[in-house]
Amino acid sequence: MLNPDTVRADFPLLGRTVRGGKPLVYLDSGATAQKPQQVIDAESAFYAQTNAAVHRGAHQIAEEATEAYESSRTVVAEFVGADVDEIVWTKNATEALNLVAYGFLNASLAAAAAPGSPAAEAVSPEARTRYALVPGDEIVVSEAEHHANLVPWQQLAAKTGATLRWIGVTAEGRLDPETYSVIGDRTRVLAITHASNVTGAITDVAALVSRARAVGAYVVLDACQTAAHMPVDLHALDVDFAAFSAHKMVGPTGVGALYGRRELLEDLPPFLTGGSMVEVVTMEATSFMPPPQRFEAGTQMVAQVVGFRAAVEYLRELGMEQVAAHEAAMTQLLLEGIAAVPGVRVLGPQDAADRLAVVAFEVDGVHPHDVGQVLDNAGVAVRVGHHCAQPIHRRLGVHASARASAGVYTTIADIEAFIEGLHEVVRFFATPETPTMQASTVESGKGRV
Amino acid sequence: MADAMEQLYQQVILDHARVRQGEGELADYGGESFQINPTCGDQVTLRVQLDPAGEKIQALGWTGQGCSISQASLSVMHELVIDQPVSRAEELGGYFRELMAARGKELEGTRLEALEDASAFTGVARYPVRIKCALLGWMALRDALVQARGRA
Numbered sequence: 001m002l003n004p005d006t007v008r009a010d011f012p013l014l015g016r017t018v019r020g021g022k023p024l025v026y027l028d029s030g031a032t033a034q035k036p037q038q039v040i041d042a043e044s045a046f047y048a049q050t051n052a053a054v055h056r057g058a059h060q061i062a063e064e065a066t067e068a069y070e071s072s073r074t075v076v077a078e079f080v081g082a083d084v085d086e087i088v089w090t091k092n093a094t095e096a097l098n099l100v101a102y103g104f105l106n107a108s109l110a111a112a113a114a115p116g117s118p119a120a121e122a123v124s125p126e127a128r129t130r131y132a133l134v135p136g137d138e139i140v141v142s143e144a145e146h147h148a149n150l151v152p153w154q155q156l157a158a159k160t161g162a163t164l165r166w167i168g169v170t171a172e173g174r175l176d177p178e179t180y181s182v183i184g185d186r187t188r189v190l191a192i193t194h195a196s197n198v199t200g201a202i203t204d205v206a207a208l209v210s211r212a213r214a215v216g217a218y219v220v221l222d223a224c225q226t227a228a229h230m231p232v233d234l235h236a237l238d239v240d241f242a243a244f245s246a247h248k249m250v251g252p253t254g255v256g257a258l259y260g261r262r263e264l265l266e267d268l269p270p271f272l273t274g275g276s277m278v279e280v281v282t283m284e285a286t287s288f289m290p291p292p293q294r295f296e297a298g299t300q301m302v303a304q305v306v307g308f309r310a311a312v313e314y315l316r317e318l319g320m321e322q323v324a325a326h327e328a329a330m331t332q333l334l335l336e337g338i339a340a341v342p343g344v345r346v347l348g349p350q351d352a353a354d355r356l357a358v359v360a361f362e363v364d365g366v367h368p369h370d371v372g373q374v375l376d377n378a379g380v381a382v383r384v385g386h387h388c389a390q391p392i393h394r395r396l397g398v399h400a401s402a403r404a405s406a407g408v409y410t411t412i413a414d415i416e417a418f419i420e421g422l423h424e425v426v427r428f429f430a431t432p433e434t435p436t437m438q439a440s441t442v443e444s445g446k447g448r449v
Numbered sequence: 450m451a452d453a454m455e456q457l458y459q460q461v462i463l464d465h466a467r468v469r470q471g472e473g474e475l476a477d478y479g480g481e482s483f484q485i486n487p488t489c490g491d492q493v494t495l496r497v498q499l500d501p502a503g504e505k506i507q508a509l510g511w512t513g514q515g516c517s518i519s520q521a522s523l524s525v526m527h528e529l530v531i532d533q534p535v536s537r538a539e540e541l542g543g544y545f546r547e548l549m550a551a552r553g554k555e556l557e558g559t560r561l562e563a564l565e566d567a568s569a570f571t572g573v574a575r576y577p578v579r580i581k582c583a584l585l586g587w588m589a590l591r592d593a594l595v596q597a598r599g600r601a
Contacts, residue, residue, distance in 0.1 A: 369489050369582065
């Protein structure tokens with residue numbers, strides 16, 4: 001079993017204090033995870049010893065930098081159950097998802113152009129066949145998506161005339177199997193989250209993949225919330241594309257990855273163009289490198305890639321089964337603790353099965369911003385707001401929420417401090433009488449005590 | 450607990466957040482503004498009606514949702530500017546923005562006094578994220594007044 005006290009010692013930031021000397025209780029790993037010294041050192045050592053531009057230059061340092069960059073790809077690919085040439089570095093998961101959506105868009109623009117015209121020839125015939133969308137085609141997402149896996153598809157639909165449809169969410173915050181039937185004959189893309197970043201509910205990927213396969217739709221998986229918290233095997237999940245981000249996986253900011261099945265990346269038109277991703281450039285035309293380089297235009301975030309490798313090596317060392325077991329225990333404590341605070345409601349599944357240690361909640365009569373402020377004053381860091389997922393909040397009948405999310409370094413003491421903080425929130429904002437609303441017609445000021 | 454919390458959430462702020470002045474939809478209005486704080490999703494729709502001469506704020510109504518800071522700030526603002534000349538409302542808005550930029554320092558005497566209950570927001574300026582909450586209503590007012598005057 002993973003010992004979080006030992007793990008914590010690796011994370012220097014967790015040793016600091018906040019708000020006038022209070023020990024930090026960091027329960028915002030769902031937004032971004034803290035970094036172990038091993039990751040900080042790896043990034044620092046790269047700059048101190050190995051920094052050079054990759055895939056260019058014949059000198060020794062360039063060779064070493066390229067080796068560091070490419071061997072990191074191998075390590076990260078293995079970590080998520082992918083082959084090395086199926087991993088594209090991006091600046092984050094948002095860029096990875098946009099990369100796929102823009103691939104579809106570029107193919108659609110070419111397919112809509114006059115046959116034989118430069119616009120039509122701008123992408124390969126295979127790309128047009130695979131990826132071109134036309135009016136009447138459908139893109140399916142879910143109501144639980146993070147904006148990063150919703151807005152790019154909404155935009156793609158608007159630009160191509162395709163229709164955006166969505167899987168609904170139950171009152172408990174899970175994808176509603178009753179609505180899986182929106183996946184139909186015209187579905188070309190199913191873009192779905194592996195786990196909600198609000199309710200923590202884990203998606204039944206197999207059920208959705210089999211429906212998508214039956215209608216020939218591509219499956220794009222947003223694995224941001226899961227990759228750091230449970231074993232993820234993308235080949236076993238049998239999805240076509242997947243996105244994840246280093247900073248949620250105890251790795252650096254500024255680097256994420258796109259997974260794409262090899263033959264699909266092969267046919268996908270480039271998103272960003274420029275240096276490093278080309279073969280022959282004339283004033284008239286350009287031929288592109290094969291994947292993954294085709295999707296890595298310009299100077300890359302090499303130090304961050306190296307840090308990403310250190311992060312997955314760190315997680316691998318802990319063992320993802322152990323990580324998942326530890327976080328399941330934290331989930332249990334969070335749910336039990338919250339249930340014992342009067343007036344606090346969990347937004348999402350109430351039991352710990354098939355969910356992550358990401359627990360959004362609302363405190364009766366207290367705005368999430370105020371909840372977060374009082375917790376912060378106690379040294380407890382949680383997220384407040386809509387967590388980049390407005391539709392699921394709307395579905396659950398709230399405008400915003402507060403959210404506690406655990407990680408590999410979360411301890412029982414962290415959860416206890418958080419629950420104590422929640423009691424303080426309720427005490428602090430307890431109203432002597434029911435809150436009243438008064439219209440402007442009421443005489444100014446007289447309603448107050 | 451928590452002197453820091455009591456300094457931030459002054460009683461006058463908690464009271465205004467509970468019993469809010471000016472909350473309600475105005476049927477007749479010369480200017481309207483919708484403002485949203487994208488970080489937390491707080492929003493307000495504020496309407497203002499000037500007197501026939503276009504000089505005084507005759508009516509002000511707002512609807513929306515948000516945290517105690519944004520709601521209390523709207524309520525206090527309503528108290529301060531209702532029946533006041535537009536120029537006075539703009540002056541007060543300037544003082545309040547100055548207060549929010551002061552990082553928790555009080556304004557000098559006459560301006561702080563002019564802000565009345567709004568001076569209770571001094572502590573809010575120590576929390577950069579919450580400044581936007583406190584300013585939401587004042588931004589809406591400034592915008593709505595521009596429209597109302599354009600039409601007057």
